[in-house]
Amino acid sequence: METPDGQQPVQRTVHVGSVTGSAFAIGDHNTVTQHQHAAPADGTQAELLRAVRELRADLERFVASDATEILDAELVSVTEEIEGAGAATPGRLARLRDALTATGALTGTLASGIAVGQALAALLGS
Template identity: 55%
Template sequence: MASSDEGNRGIHIGEVHGAFAIGDNNTVTHNEHAPGHPGTDPAQEELLAAVRQLRADLARVIETPQVTLLSAELADAQQEIETGGRTAPGRLDRLRVALSDAGAVTGMLASGAAVAQAVAGLLGG
């Protein structure tokens, strides 16, 4: 609810639910799970953080077919976790293969090792 006080041209916001932005040139990032979703477990949160970091690191490397495939798998995994709270086992398998295929690049990135470790932990091995 918004209101304006007499003599004060400011805006008072009493309570807000969801995402919003005030002013020019703002961006809103709102990561909320679907209603009734129990939330993301710590292992999935760890994977999400590692995926985000690796995606940022990959944006600075030379694009190869393997890097392109890995970037797509990372984007899909990130979306799954942000919207559903977890990645599907099939996605984890594809991510593990894509990490392996792009090993020449990911092997020299700490974020690549972090994603590989998180995926292995979630797959139980």
């Protein structure tokens, strides 16, 4: 394709090797939004976050039910609280514990479900 003056346009190339902890846009009319996540407040919150992520991945392999959908929603909420504020509140943790209990037959057989339960017990003292 030629430009209006008959010249060949300049070919521009972009090569991105690796990007970590940054946001950028390439091309015309782009916008960039970067969300910063808070670091977990302590090791127990970090462990809970890791276990919650693993349990969400494990749940994707099962047929959804009302109980697993409620559990997934609580897992999302806990993730958002830890990433946003560094820690999940006791009320949020209690709701997650209740949702985990409701799916006990399923989550009790998953290592990730057991890990979430153990992290909740450490944080809630039960």
